[in-house]
Amino acid sequence: MNNPTWLTVGEGVQRRILAYGPELMLVKVAFETGGIGARHHHVHSQITYVESGVFRCTVGEQEQVLRAGDTFYAAPHVWHGVECLEASVLLDSFSPMREDFV
Known part of the structure; x- marks a missing residue:
């Protein structure tokens, strides 16, 4: 199922x-x-x-700068977040699906 609608989820x-x-x-x-x-x-x-772009990414206690082509894994229940340093696009995959997103 594809949803062509963009949803604003935070500032920027x-x-x-x-x-x-x-x-x-x-x-x-x-x-x-x-x-x-x-x-x-x-x-x-x-x-x-x-x-695309550049992020400062934190997963658990580890922080790193990620650029186009990089990836990260966040295990269930592990705290994580990102700060966008340069206009960027992420592709997030979740298993199982995020029911709270639909």
Whole structure:
């Protein structure tokens, strides 16, 4: 299922669901410079691919700067978040799907 609608989810942050089924979801997230993906945790496994731009990313206690082509994994219940250093796009995959997003 593809949803072409962008949803504003924070200042300078928009999200669009690309596809999902019960066990997997793919979401595109666009950030303006300075946009924040606030630290949070959830029951889902998450793999994120940096499609473009630059982020400061924190997963658990580890912080690193990620650029286009980089990825990170956030295990269930692990705190994680990002700060956009340069206008960017992320592709987030979740397992199982994020029911709270639909």
